Amino acid sequence: MAQRYALMIAPADAADTRDDYSGTFTPIDVTAPALSVGELSTQRGDGVFESIGVVDGHPNEVEAHVQRLAHSARLCDLPAPNLEQWRQAVTAAAAHAPLGEGVVKLILSRGVEHGPAPTAWATASSAPDYTAVRRDGVRVVTLDRGYDLGAGERAPWLLLGAKTLSYAVNMAALREARRRGADDAVFVTRDGYVLEAPTASLIIRCGDEFLTTAPSAGILHGTTQLAVFEHLESQGLATRYAKLSATDLATADAAWLVSSIRQAVAITAVDGAPLASDPALTAELNAFLLSPR
Amino acid sequence: MAQRYALMIAPADAADTRDDYSGTFTPIDVTAPALSVGELSTQRGDGVFESIGVVDGHPNEVEAHVQRLAHSARLCDLPAPNLEQWRQAVTAAAAHAPLGEGVVKLILSRGVEHGPAPTAWATASSAPDYTAVRRDGVRVVTLDRGYDLGAGERAPWLLLGAKTLSYAVNMAALREARRRGADDAVFVTRDGYVLEAPTASLIIRCGDEFLTTAPSAGILHGTTQLAVFEHLESQGLATRYAKLSATDLATADAAWLVSSIRQAVAITAVDGAPLASDPALTAELNAFLLSPR
Structure with missing residues (x-):
């Protein structure tokens, strides 16, 4: 399940209603350092995630996954995710999944300790052969x-x-x-x-x-x-x-x-x-x- | 508790007996990205840690903390930490703690998914005013x-x-x-x-x-x-x-x-x-x- 693509997401407010969130996505090198050591995801497992199956580039059950991400965020007192932004992030990441079976993973972290906002990213990987x-x-x-x-x-x-x-x-x-x-x-x-x-x-x-x-x-x-x-x-x-x-x-x-x-x-x-x-x-x-x- | 210093640690084998581990420490910019999104600490909270009080540059109870790090690692089936390496990492980080009260934090993560080795680092911060x-x-x-x-x-x-x-x-x-x-x-x-x-x-x-x-x-x-x-x-x-x-x-x-x-x-x-x-x-x-x- 080696990651082949990742994008950082600048989380939009849940009330934001723009049509196109592509400007909030920044592709990054998956093997390069991307997160600081102050990240609360890494210090305390403090964040929520979803793993979405992708078949030949098509992400499955996207709505159920982004809704559960929002549910998990609510239980953890994290700012409400902007669902349309996350849907578009899934689409953007899934476009880089391999042919055959892949995985898009969504992560919403509480952010850097004492920082201003959550940290969010999505990755695309090939799936293991099951x-x-x-x-x-x-x-x-x-x-x-x-x-x-x-x-x-x-x-x-x-x-x-x-x-x-x-x-x-x-x-x-x-x-x-x-x-x-x-x-x-x-x-x-x-x-x-x-x-x-x-x-x-x-x-x-x-x-x-x-x-x-x-x-x-x-x-x-x-x-x-x-x-x-x-x-x-x-x-x-x-x-x-x-x-x-x-x-x-x-x-x-x-x-x-x-x-x-x-x-x-x-x-x-x-x-x-x-x-x-x-x-x-x-x-x-x-x-x-x-x-x- | 803003972090002011961090060093990455290349984990030594527990059986390694060299005198000086300074060559295994790499100071990093605490505000810069240091960890990849494939890190299992961040994906799954999969690792162990210690927080050590530092007073005027002196880290307290170091031995109890490194021993507990090893105990936690054992319970999590992580490779046994090299205790002398971690003691030296505490000393190296504590030298960068502020006067007054500070914190040295030790983190041992399972590493990057499917990667070859754990990821390890230590940070030094000032403590909140308690x-x-x-x-x-x-x-x-x-x-x-x-x-x-x-x-x-x-x-x-x-x-x-x-x-x-x-x-x-x-x-x-x-x-x-x-x-x-x-x-x-x-x-x-x-x-x-x-x-x-x-x-x-x-x-x-x-x-x-x-x-x-x-x-x-x-x-x-x-x-x-x-x-x-x-x-x-x-x-x-x-x-x-x-x-x-x-x-x-x-x-x-x-x-x-x-x-x-x-x-x-x-x-x-x-x-x-x-x-x-x-x-x-x-x-x-x-x-x-x-x-x-």
Whole structure:
């Protein structure tokens, strides 16, 4: 996922209504220094981000991503982003993504310590080759997230519904999963409910119904999960937000981790016990997710 | 706390035993770009740090800070820092701190995504003027940390004992405290125990005894708390690590938040209820903490 293009964004006020924000974008050399050591993104993980899948130059689900960026900014008391400016930044960056699969990443940082304004930038990269994992699936382990299911609503300062730059725990959970011989992790609450993966949402199938954990402040609302649910519903399939126990996952008829870049991957084992999978549906979901949307 | 000096550090292997690491330090312009947008510190808060108090050019508690940097790095699966290199970096940066009170900050980041090595740097800044708050104290609110007291030991991937760059929650808690009309926060576990403040340790006095929360993986082990305990013990006073309930704090005979830069500040109110304080002891603690150690 080597970055190939980046532009700095001079954040416009949310109330600004100009048509063309290209004058607020400054392309930079991705390998050159661009951020000062006073940046609060780097000192404290203090900012929010989005990763957008790009297929043959077309960024997918842009509106869901910029809306979530604004939601995350609100939870973090950051100045409201100008959504049209960010839409145009996505377009500008996506134009430099490679053919095939790419990534546009948006970052809104609180800025330089005691500085006047947030720092913002967008990057374009090629995506890793996920062909094999989309075909073969992932083995997951369940990892305690420490919180109970109500923590997010009870304590909004825990920022559980914001996609912040403070991702050290997510990265540590992925390392722990690999140490246990698995490929990925699913976080479980102290009271035994499954939440999400460190960088993906969880969808399970029980009988004829597709289920995901309700995003009631305790988890991110996954943009890819939303797209998959809309797709399933358009085919007349039943979807539902629910409280899902760890047992629901272990006994599911099929389960997937879904995210914007890796897309849909089947969970083939949970804590070492095999889980049924549905290769035809997985392939169909990925065909949908990789089409221009 | 405007930064006035910074140096990049080319991390040496922990097994390296040279005498002089000055050749691995590169002074940089603190206001100029120094970090690429691919930095994992900035993308994911993926790294560890320390803030060291400097008084008239003398950095305090250096050994405790570099040892904790190494401890945090170990919890985050980062390459072991070369302690002698970091000690020399502290000395080099502290030489550029202002007269009076300053700060040397150490940062060890996982580096550029897919890059070959961690990124590391140190900065020197002047400290804010904390004279008034050391005299007048702080009003705190207790804020739910979401976890129970055992979470850190049970789930080391939550990194509760590491001083990581993922500080968004700590910053959000401080904003929440100010929204509630207070100056600072004390985190409380789901099961009712007090932990620490977002950027400080908690010490309370109950009768003749000074108590702090046991750092059993659930909180950082405060370098300033350690120094204060040693100081109190040297005067024949009793200190103890304990499980402290929110009621223990609310009914304490006195309480302080202690940290490396602000030093010791009395807690004068908890959730709006006044708390007794001991101005003479607070002043004496600060005189000790601000002396060269």
